Amino acid sequence: MPSMIVISTTAIPDHVGGALSRWLIEPSPGLYVGTVSARVRDELWSVVSASVGDGLAVLVHAADTEQGFAIRTAGKRRRHVVDFDGLQLIKFAADERGGEAGSQELQVKL
Template sequence: MPSMIVIAATAIPDHLRGALSRWLLEVTPELYVGSVSAKVRDELWSSVADSTAAGTAVLAHPADNEQGFTLRTAGTQRREPIDFEGLTLISFRRESQETAKPF
């Protein structure tokens, strides 16, 4: 049974944008929305996760939990989903001392 998914991806190759556009609508640049089966969702996510070397990506799809959805991420992101007693919360990573800009 198809369910709605949302994929937000940055700095992905053009061939992947084309592949995502075959299954989903690109409602704004690099934001894809559509209804697909779980198998298609997993195949699309596999392609996205394998192609986000320099970029980032987030997938939101329905799940049988309190919030009604779950998140998957790929690439290095400042925001990281964490499980807090069954709820997904977003944790922000701090910049490390090596990458922090001097005043």
């Protein structure tokens, strides 16, 4: 049974965007939306994840989970999907300096 999918991409090769636009619409640059079967969804995702290069991609699709959807990611990114008691949550990766990404240290001089 077909279901709606959303694929968000950043800095992917042009041929990957072309392959996605054959099956999905692109309402905004790098954002692809459509209704496809699970087989087509999996085939599209295998092409995207194998060709993402230095870019990144996120797939969100309907699934039989508590949240009602599943998330798949490919490429280098700061946000990682983690499973927490059956829920998919987003965790920020630590930055290069060893701190949490997005956190800032406040130094006060007295």
